[in-house]
Amino acid sequence: MRNSKITWAVIVGVVIAVLTGVGVAIAVNRGSTSPAATPAPAAPSASAPVLETTPSPSASAAPSPGADLTGPLDLLLVGVDTRVSIPDWQTHADAIMLLHVEPGLKSGYLYSLPRDLRVQIPADKKSGFAGGKYKITEAMAYGSRVPGKKTKNIQNGYELLAKAIGNYTGVKTIQAGAILNFGGLDKLVDKLGGIDLTIDQKVKSKHRKPDGTMRKLSGGDYIGPQAVYLPGKRHLTGWQAIDYARQRYGLPNGDYDRQRHQRQLVKAILGKALSADLSDPAKLEALITALGKTLITVGGRRPVEYAYALRNLQPAGVTMVQLDGSGVGSGGGYLGEQLNAEARGFLTAVAKGKIAPYLKAHPKLVNKG
Template sequence: MTQETARPRRRWMLGVVALVAVLLVAAGAVVAGRLLSRSTPAPGPVAGPATPTPSASAPAPATASPTPPPGADLTGPLNFLIVGVDTRVTVPGWEPHADAVLVMHVEAGLKRAYLFSLPRDLVVDIPAYPKAGYPGGRTKLTHAMSYGSRVPGDKAHPSTAQGYELLRTTVSRYTGLRIDAGAVLTFFGFDRLVDALGGVDLYVDQRVASIHRRPDGQYRPHTAGGYIGPQMVYEKGNQHLNGWQARDYARQRYIAGGDYARQRHQQQLIRALIRKILDQGLARDPDRVEQVVRTLGKTMVYTGGGRRLVDFAYALGGMPADGLVLVGLPGDAVGKGGAYRGEQLRPVGRQFLAELRAGRAEEFLKAHPTLRVRS
């Protein structure tokens, strides 16, 4: 591979790393970049290549306007919605639930991005969605995916794409951010992704006992009294996790810190996966990337509002690898009497969203450093 072709491929990769979370999005962009490079000459320097001085006896040839790179008109700010979905396809009539809801906001200029989670039980106003026969209501955020996925007359085949559409609208109205693109990844797709990358190295910041898995990876039996049997335990410290372990660790919320600790662990896992992709140099191994994509199959849904994945990848190509800032938004339980209704963000969390929209996120985080999530 020549230096000229290696450079744009590296840009595809950096763009996707910035686009983040789901590495399959990263893989898809690299593959798209490779296919594009087969049919389109690699772009030259921004100023354009030097041209020889025309001779006095020959007229200067007409020069065609340079073709702008993909996504050249994307200057930011940009917002991406990343969703982890519990499909439980083996359970008849089960509707997909949004088990993890993450938003990445890229600042104007595309040099810094902020990744934050919204609680799955956040109480929000979900708008009416006639396509699924949903009249609208105020309930938990996770249900937006479920209600939107309903296909009238076909309970056996819910639509994840529809569910994402209603969830995207709900998140956009709550945060005040326009969602430009996003991805939905199933549990099984996440397992395959991590395994295809050879596992992930992660600092576990607290002891976590799994309610779902045994130490050998098998599911724990569930009875009327709850889960029983030996538990998989993730001890505090540096750990190497395979696919099911990474997903299982990031799922646990019945731990110290509850769902907010789970959100932190999910964000830390995303950053660890980004580091994994950079360390392995996948941009220099397109055959390996294509293998990852084939492994994932149909376990991801990508939506870009009419934009190609390549457009976003190339536009974000100049973002430094350390330009991703993790943010934890604190919240509290809400309800009437002793009945739990869901979660709400504390005033500092809602204020962060307002400052983010106004382009003042970095200044706000300097004044509220506890919102930054550390590895």
């Protein structure tokens, strides 16, 4: 396996750090029924005799970890809004992407769910959450609570979020997930020499000045000069890439525009990483080091197994899908978002394994950018 190909699984998760916050990322593998890879045997000690043996005719090399993963796969990529500067802020899922990979693992579909999507969140005994209809971003917050303690259980928050998503979409098994934030993404983009992105609309930064420094927070809002991203082909550095993909305020379609920009950024980073000469171990090591402590495995399959399984899934094989909706309210108050009928139909097609014919009948859902 070429070293450059293992960056796919790493980067497709890490890129979701375009959301908010700082800290670590957690990769959570759930729902896989395949046996875990067997650890490699320890190397013989220098003093141990080495015996020459004739291999049995039936002996064969052990398959690579992850070789038994043939698809389809559904992967959940969550960006966490930690708001570490605000005391007692609850951990929210600020961006939610799902990657459905077709059988054979050579093509897939990347789509987003609105952070404010109003769904039924199931009850959760671990956190003491009674359940109810809320914005889906809040599932992470409610599930992360530890009764009687100030600490948070992010893994349990992920599990409750995954259940809520499964109930809403009909996708009952999510094989693996990643919970990420800013850690290392700007350095990753810089290590790649920046990325080239076609910006499709004027975007003003809420958070950054033109020189990349943070705008001043005053009275609950940011003030001062703003970084501006103009339409056209642009070369973005690390902080610019993150900042551009974070923005939703001031955009005509708010979070729906931001979701599209995040998917564009995913493909731009993947394309740049896979076009780089990463066959040199030193270069690959520098790239992984740039990520910092952004990936921690928790049970189940190891990320390297998915990296191997997805080795033939290239950016060109990933179709980006735009799911639109509108706001819902009660008594003049905003309660959240709801997807339109066409978008809900796409989710049904994902659950039934009939995505291609559905998109053929609904071509406007395909995001060309």
